[in-house]
Amino acid sequence: MSIVSVRNLRREYTQGAFTVHALRGVDLDIAAGEFTALMGPSGSGKTTLLNLIGGLDEPTAGEITVDGQDLSRMKAGDRSELRLRRLGFVFQSYNLIPVLSAVENTEFVLMLRGESAANRRQRAMETLAAVGLKGMEHRRPSELSGGQQQRVAVARAIAGEPALVLADEPTANLDSTTGHELIELMQRLNRERGLTFVFATHDPKVMEAARRVVRLEDGQIASDERKGS
Amino acid sequence: MLIAMAWRNLWRHGRRTFITASALAVSLAFVMAMLCFMDGMFRKMSEIMVDQATGHLQIAHPNYARARTLADTVPDLEQRLQTILAQPGTRAATPRMYGFALLGSEEETQGVQLQGVDPQREGIFIPFQDRMVEGRWLSGQPREIVLGEGLSRKLRVKLGEEVVAVTQASDGSLGNELYEVVGVLSSGSAMMDKSGAWLALGDLQELLVLPDQAHELVLLSTSLEPRQGDPVVLALAEASRASVGEELAIRPWWEVSPATATMMGTSDSTAWISMVIIFAVAGLGVLNTMLMSVFERTRELGVMGAxxxxxxxxxxxxxxxxxxxGLLASGGGVVLGLFLDWLLITYGLNMTADGERMSSMGVLFDPIVYGVVKVDRIITSVALMLVIAVLAAIWPAVRAARLRPVESMRVDA
Structure with a gap:
């Protein structure tokens, strides 16, 4: 069953007198449990596609269904609710909340969902342990390395057991060893927990790890390869 | 968690927070000191212009206030005074009688306003003993007179000397009598100092041929700071109505002296206006700080939205x-404000450079005004400051809420 279904998706921006066609009619289905990389050069539309799937942006035309809900017809508040309940995000530059410790960052989404303090703390601690950050729960982002911060970001994204994790260039700010470790972590979470991951990335290591690689060029899908599994 | 975040966010720019909180704290302390001073002034005004001058209630002949005719008196004075003193709610009561006369010394003659008072009872209203420039206050013995400071100079009369009063009595006869000057006082009223003279009620009753009568019965209620429409004063008016019957007029002080009521009323609105202005200025500082803080966190707020x-x-x-x-500032502000209040209560504030008495509406004030602290005023100022701090943050808060995640996250951290 598709967790993401995109039909004839278009996104246009106006920049001064020009219209930029970021996406020119994209069709894509992503099944639950997939580990998919959206690849392509800068400006190919991969981040735009990721933002649209994540309900952070609105399409000019076309349909997006995520977890059975039609995003193109949803109001901003409902999209926000969908992000909170069903989606996890990992960003390029970690984007942790600097005044919160690792465990507080991890439980932030659970707090927004209104879970009890004790319950969310326990889940956040377990999730941090699962991403290999046991013992660092009470450090603030400024006291963690880049790799550790990105692990906290992954923990934050998966603590609420989302239907789909969207990761925008998650390894771009990490050295190759740390980046590799992070990919392995996400692979393991995909394998063990059945979490669906969609990446927008340039990183060949991610491409190697992905079981499906969708290449975008000029706002269109140029190729869609699945590796044998 | 939200409150913990808010608290920690404040300390991301500790110095900026400290400066903004200090500005708020100083404005709060200043407002507290201003209110302390104004309330001191208000209490003084209330003492001088209400308690001492008009009393809280005046009972008089219905025509007396308008026409001030000598014969429009409160009859059966002694009996009425006893009834009024016996009724609950009366703190003090004193009869007053007024008359005009020519007062002559050996060298000079002046037109004067004579006030016939009960020396003991009047002393409860006005501390004449403390206002004597020379000699003493009336003892209650007959044929004693106390002159206003200016009047005694004009008459060129010394203590122990005699003055003669000549007037037309209520029955049309010519009243005249000799009195011994026992004291000279500075009354607190510039006009009375120039032309006022005090003598025992009995002496003036005799001079004007108005036995067992007075022009006014002046009452004090138990209210310590009477305000216009004061229910304590109104209750006393009702009790007095039952005591004295329908034929006499009973007027609360704000009807006797509307100007005083207006002045005392505006002092409250002045306090509010000043408070709002001072806090609004401090609020602009909060607005600036919060706007900067939201602007700097555009990306972070965008992530939170995402x-x-x-x-x-x-x-x-x-x-x-x-x-x-605001709460941080109110802690510091209240401490600083209480210190300023303590200075005002202990040392007062001298309102004139040369220590001369100041005059307002013909009434002389001591130059030093001592502060009065009221807990409800402090609570009101702290609450108002907090409200303004929160109001000042509405615009930044709405800006934060309107950020579009996808655009905000493109902003460099």
Whole structure:
């Protein structure tokens, strides 16, 4: 069953007198449990596609269904609710909340969902342990390395057991060893927990790890390869 | 967690928070000191212009206030005074009688206003003993007179010397009598100092041929700071109505002296206006700080939105930050404000450079005004400051809530 279904998706921006066609009619289905990389050069539309799937942006035309809900017809508040309940995000530059410790960052989404303090703390601690950050729960982002911060970001994204994790260039700010470790972590979470991951990335290591690689060029899908599994 | 975040966010720029909180704290302390001073002034005004001058209630002949005719008196004075003193709610009562006369010394003659008073009872209203420039206050013995300071100079009369009063009595006869000058006083009223003279009620009753009568019965209620429409004063008016019957007029002080009531009323609105202005200026500082803080965190707030934080929660976060800033400031402000209040209560504030008495509406005030601290005033000022701190953060908070995650996250951290 598709967790993401995109039909004839278009996104246009106006920049001064020009219209930029970021996406020119994209069709894509992503099944639950997939580990998919959206690849392509800068400006190919991969981040735009990721933002649209994540309900952070609105399409000019076309349909997006995520977890059975039609995003193109949803109001901003409902999209926000969908992000909170069903989606996890990992960003390029970690984007942790600097005044919160690792465990507080991890439980932030659970707090927004209104879970009890004790319950969310326990889940956040377990999730941090699962991403290999046991013992660092009470450090603030400024006291963690880049790799550790990105692990906290992954923990934050998966603590609420989302239907789909969207990761925008998650390894771009990490050295190759740390980046590799992070990919392995996400692979393991995909394998063990059945979490669906969609990446927008340039990183060949991610491409190697992905079981499906969708290449975008000029706002269109140029190729869609699945590796044998 | 939201409150903890708000608190920690405040300390991301500790120095900026400290400076903004200090500005708020200083404005709060200043407002507290201003209110302390104004309330001191208000109490003084109330003492001088109400308690001492008009009393809280005046009972008189219905025509006396308008025409001030000698014969429009309160009859059966002694019996009425006893009834009024016996009724609950009367703190003090004193009869007053007024008359005009020519007062002559050996060298000069002046037109004067004579006030016939009960020396003991009047002393409860006005501390004449403390206002004597020379000699003493009336003892209650017959044929004693106390002159206003200016009048005694004009008459060129010394203590122990005699003055003669000549007037037309109520029955049309010519009244005249000799009195011994026992004291000279500075009354607190510039006009009375120039032309006022005090003598025992009995002496004036005799001079004007108005036995067992007075022009006014002046009452004090138990209210310590009477305000226009004061229910304590109104209750006393009702009790007095039952005591004295329908034929006499009973007027609360704000009807006797509307100008005083207006002045005392405006002092309250002046306090409010000053408070709002001072806090509004401090509020601009909060607005600036919160706007900067939201602007600097555009990316972070965008991420929070992307994770599913509802706009209302972002509004609450920013408002909490401002409220906590206000609470922080109120702690420091109250401490500083209480110190200033203590200075005002202990040392007072000299309102004139040369220590001369100051005059307002013909009434002389001591140059030194001592502060009065009221807990409800402090609570009101702290609450108002907090409200303004939160109001000042509404615009930044709405800005934070309106950020579009996808655009905000493109902003460099």
């Amino acid at each position: 994770l599913g934080t509802r706009p209302a929660r972002l509004v609450r976060l920013v408002l909490w930050e401002s409220l906590l800033l």
